[in-house]
Amino acid sequence: MILGIAAVVLGLAARVLLGGSAIGAIVLASLAVICLNMALMRLAVQESGFAKIAAPALFGLGLLWSWEMLTVGLHVPFILLPPPSAIGLAIWRNLLTLAQDFDQTFLHAVLVGYAIGCGAGFLTALAIDRSKFLQAGLTPLANAFSAMPIIGIAPIAIEWFGFGWPSKAAVVVLMTFFPMLVNTQAGLQQSGAMERDLMRSYGAGYWRTLVKLRLPAAMPMIFNALKLNSTLALIGAVVAEFFGTPTVGMGFRISTESARMNLDIVWATITVAALSGVLSFGLIAWGERVVTFWHSSFHKRLI
Amino acid sequence: MTRILAPVTVFGALIILWYGGAYVLNAPQAAALMDPDQPRNFWAVVQASWSMDRPELPTPDQILSSLYYSIFNYPLASPRNFLLQTAYTAEAAITGLVIGAALGIGLAIGIVHSRVLDRSLMPWVITSQTIPILAIAPMVVVALGNIGCTGLLPKAAIVGYLSFFPIAVGMVKGFRAADSLQLDLMRTYDASGPQVFFKLRWPSAVPFLFPSLKVAVALSVTGAIVAEIPTGAQVGLGARLLAGSYYGQTDMMWGALVLASALALGMIGVVRLGEASVRLSRGGRL
Numbered sequence: 001m002i003l004g005i006a007a008v009v010l011g012l013a014a015r016v017l018l019g020g021s022a023i024g025a026i027v028l029a030s031l032a033v034i035c036l037n038m039a040l041m042r043l044a045v046q047e048s049g050f051a052k053i054a055a056p057a058l059f060g061l062g063l064l065w066s067w068e069m070l071t072v073g074l075h076v077p078f079i080l081l082p083p084p085s086a087i088g089l090a091i092w093r094n095l096l097t098l099a100q101d102f103d104q105t106f107l108h109a110v111l112v113g114y115a116i117g118c119g120a121g122f123l124t125a126l127a128i129d130r131s132k133f134l135q136a137g138l139t140p141l142a143n144a145f146s147a148m149p150i151i152g153i154a155p156i157a158i159e160w161f162g163f164g165w166p167s168k169a170a171v172v173v174l175m176t177f178f179p180m181l182v183n184t185q186a187g188l189q190q191s192g193a194m195e196r197d198l199m200r201s202y203g204a205g206y207w208r209t210l211v212k213l214r215l216p217a218a219m220p221m222i223f224n225a226l227k228l229n230s231t232l233a234l235i236g237a238v239v240a241e242f243f244g245t246p247t248v249g250m251g252f253r254i255s256t257e258s259a260r261m262n263l264d265i266v267w268a269t270i271t272v273a274a275l276s277g278v279l280s281f282g283l284i285a286w287g288e289r290v291v292t293f294w295h296s297s298f299h300k301r302l303i
Numbered sequence: 304m305t306r307i308l309a310p311v312t313v314f315g316a317l318i319i320l321w322y323g324g325a326y327v328l329n330a331p332q333a334a335a336l337m338d339p340d341q342p343r344n345f346w347a348v349v350q351a352s353w354s355m356d357r358p359e360l361p362t363p364d365q366i367l368s369s370l371y372y373s374i375f376n377y378p379l380a381s382p383r384n385f386l387l388q389t390a391y392t393a394e395a396a397i398t399g400l401v402i403g404a405a406l407g408i409g410l411a412i413g414i415v416h417s418r419v420l421d422r423s424l425m426p427w428v429i430t431s432q433t434i435p436i437l438a439i440a441p442m443v444v445v446a447l448g449n450i451g452c453t454g455l456l457p458k459a460a461i462v463g464y465l466s467f468f469p470i471a472v473g474m475v476k477g478f479r480a481a482d483s484l485q486l487d488l489m490r491t492y493d494a495s496g497p498q499v500f501f502k503l504r505w506p507s508a509v510p511f512l513f514p515s516l517k518v519a520v521a522l523s524v525t526g527a528i529v530a531e532i533p534t535g536a537q538v539g540l541g542a543r544l545l546a547g548s549y550y551g552q553t554d555m556m557w558g559a560l561v562l563a564s565a566l567a568l569g570m571i572g573v574v575r576l577g578e579a580s581v582r583l584s585r586g587g588r589l
Contacts, residue, residue: 059423137313148564155548281433
């Protein structure tokens, strides 16, 4: 704990000194690295919940800090890699642009495409649930699709749906459809034969069995697809914008500003994209915890 | 029987849907372009919409014939030959995959053997999976181009970065899959660290390598294509895609898409072969 705080303080002092005396900065920086190392070693052997969060947090801070120190101290060209402080400044200065890009890409293309793609995949899996023939036919097709570079459909989607967000949403729909289909289909097979027999002995029909037994049993796999798709959707929407877009959107910002060498704005956009990716993943993971609390992966280990 | 019949039926239905879609999308334009003197019955419009010059949706036979034309009517060195463009993309994808696999396995070894790395680095490796890494592709290409590094290397770097994560995560799981009883046994044999690694941990990790590789292959082709888009799009299937969309050459876009899919499926096939050969050599069945 104390070592960690010492590392942070020494690191900050070294960053301040970097403008003035180089030797002082180097001495302080090496002290900070030693403190950081010792703190990480201590945290690695502790079993408390605090240590499990503090270790990666401290490591991440250390990574950001060495990025800052190295880029400023060694005068790395701004075009190659801007320091984190410059990126933070760029975020602050371009808040409005970043918010508009977020609205265009995330709130429209990603959310709409994700909802339609996951919904369609889920409903298709339900629709073909009773037909063994269709299931056997669609599975190899879905597997082949998951290996293909679906993102290449983007220029075709733009030709069909125009430059706006609907064409990006269309790409997202196609990218998220098959993982959802495959996972839901596999999930519906998860309930045991004994449980299904029990349902039959209760006189439950197909629909009642589906709602009361098979869908709940399928939830872990459905959430698996939802998590996988949240990343895929973001990638699909951002990359589809590289192929053509109105002058707004995260993908547009990244491709034009990197061509104009404004790397701080590019990194700022990437930070926004990364944060929205991590947050939406976290949100789905939280939903998973609430819905499938009974699943063995959430049980506390007894030993 | 169903195992073969069902996919063939579904595939056939897809092709029929495709031709139907091509008619629906192309018919208005095709009818407008038709010779006014020609008799204008339904079948004539259908035929016109399936053989348009720049259709909204080309039919499968149009795509295949344009691919055939590009591959056999141009010399192999010509940039109009699709085979050459596929080779450029494949080169980037495979080079990057090798880099990514080496880095991923290396990192997994570090994480398995060092508690400090496990505690502090592993959460970041997992978090990084939720970040749209592909979005940084244009920036990497521009930044590397700025220090005089162009051509294959920036593409391979992006592919390597993309394929690195699934392999690292899979291999950590694989190296940990070694049974703790067997690890204890190795200790009673007084086995050295490298001996434990090569005789126990590595063999138990190999089955985990192949599923990760399959994920990485799909990512690597996508990554190579996206890496070809910025900086004017000179070579590769990604460049063909972009050029096709600029000039409204739909058959070019679809051709690039078909070849990219074929490349990805071919690479997956190679991974499958490797997986099967490992299973066979361990006395498993196909």
